[in-house]
Amino acid sequence: MDGIKTFFSTYFDWFHIPDVTWTxxxxxxxIAYIMYHILLWVKTSRAWTLIKGVxxxxxxxxxxxxxxxxxxxWIAKNIASVLIIALIILFQPELRRALDELGRKRLLxxxxxxxxxxxxxxxxxxxxxxxxxxxxxxxxxxRTGALxxxxxxxxxxxxxxxxxxxxxxxxxxxxxxxxxxxxxxxDGAVIIRKNRVMAATCYLPLTDRNDVNKExxxxxxxxxxxSEITDSMTIIVSEETGAVSVAYRGQLIRNLNDxxxxxxxxxxxxxxxxxxxxxxxxxxxxxxxxEGKETV
Numbered sequence: 001m002d003g004i005k006t007f008f009s010t011y012f013d014w015f016h017i018p019d020v021t022w023t024x025x026x027x028x029x030x031i032a033y034i035m036y037h038i039l040l041w042v043k044t045s046r047a048w049t050l051i052k053g054v055x056x057x058x059x060x061x062x063x064x065x066x067x068x069x070x071x072x073x074w075i076a077k078n079i080a081s082v083l084i085i086a087l088i089i090l091f092q093p094e095l096r097r098a099l100d101e102l103g104r105k106r107l108l109x110x111x112x113x114x115x116x117x118x119x120x121x122x123x124x125x126x127x128x129x130x131x132x133x134x135x136x137x138x139x140x141x142x143r144t145g146a147l148x149x150x151x152x153x154x155x156x157x158x159x160x161x162x163x164x165x166x167x168x169x170x171x172x173x174x175x176x177x178x179x180x181x182x183x184x185x186x187d188g189a190v191i192i193r194k195n196r197v198m199a200a201t202c203y204l205p206l207t208d209r210n211d212v213n214k215e216x217x218x219x220x221x222x223x224x225x226x227s228e229i230t231d232s233m234t235i236i237v238s239e240e241t242g243a244v245s246v247a248y249r250g251q252l253i254r255n256l257n258d259x260x261x262x263x264x265x266x267x268x269x270x271x272x273x274x275x276x277x278x279x280x281x282x283x284x285x286x287x288x289x290x291e292g293k294e295t296v
Contacts, residue, residue, distance in 0.1 A: 054087070124150065128170045128195045129265045133258050135175040136235055136244045145239030146179040147189040147219050149204070152268055154230035160191050163202030170197055179237075189222065189234075205229065216252075223247035233268055235261070 064072040088095070132148065139146045149156065164185060168174055170192060178185045178200050188201035207224040223234035227247040234247040245254045246264045253264065 124265065124268045125195050126269075128192075129262060129269070131170050131172050131175075132235060132265060133262050135172045136237055136256075136261055137258055138172065138176055139179060139237045140242040140244050143239060143242040144176075144179050144181060144237065145186075145219055146175070146235070146237040147204070147223060148175065148235040149189050149191045149202070149223075149226055150233045150235070150265075150268060151191060151193040151198075152231045152233065154232065156191050156193070156226075156230065156232060159189075159202050159204060159226070160193075160199045163188060163191070163199035165199050166190075166197045168197050170195055189226075212252075220245065220247070220252065224250065224252055227251070233264065 060072070061076045063069075064076065132150075135148075136146070149159075166174075166178075174197060175190065177183070178190060178197075180186055185200040189204050190200050191198050191202050204222040205225040206218070206221045207228055209224065212221060212224065217238075217240075219236050219238070223236045223245070224247045226232055227234055228250045231249065236245040236247060237243075238245070243254060244256045244261055245252055246256060246261065247253075248264070248267070253260075256264065
């Protein structure tokens with residue numbers, strides 16, 4: 001036994017297992033999670049193209065240092081102070097999109113339950129879904145172009161202010177009249193919030209993606225653009241073909257019928273959270289009743 005200990009201590013004295021605590025494991029997990037999402041963000045955005053450009057500049061600076069190209073080194077040294085600001089400006093759209101994605105994850109809501117008193121009113125109602133499906137069907141048959149944006153968690157106030165205020169209940173008759181050709185409100189997008197048509201003729205940002213089908217026009221590019229920077233869902237009716245599409249989370253789903261469109265809209269209803277809301281509402285009602293009994 002002593003010989004074995006001596007053997008290991010002689011030939012494996014370099015091998016050392018450090019003391020690992022739960023905080024070290026937590027530190028590794030957090031860093032791995034952050035690095036994974038950074039790499040995922042780089043892969044799914046224009047950041048990789050910009051990073052390659054920065055790497056080319058760093059390679060040139062490294063070559064300049066090896067060859068002692070003093071002029072290039074002097075230029076690099078003087079622009080280093082503004083390089084960070086320049087990178088922030090270059091990556092501004094990607095950084096904004098990444099922070100917006102982080103905000104959509106609702107990490108705080110898992111630990112802190114904010115007031116859901118008006119959650120049922122904010123959620124897309126079954127009546128609104130029915131009216132939207134019927135509207136898309138009628139506009140598609142008439143080949144009338146339409147762009148309907150459904151606000152979810154991300155506020156659309158800045159885009160709503162570019163249009164004309166309406167503030168009316170969602171109805172097929174209203175939406176069909178808004179998008180009727182040669183009418184003052186038909187051009188632009190309609191924004192719907194809390195089951196109400198808030199504004200019409202709103203301007204939306206266009207997507208800058210290069211992989212969008214060239215057959216798609218401005219409406220589809222606008223629907224994709226707003227879905228990339230917000231969590232809204234946009235219904236798009238093609239004026240040329242009458243086909244109905246939905247843009248959501250940067251993806252375009254085309255050629256929807258009434259049933260598939262209804263399924264897409266039901267995603268915004270958050271029905272999976274309904275049991276939690278009912279439980280909380282029930283708890284609130286119980287507290288109110290107990291408080292009422294105490295005051296009596």
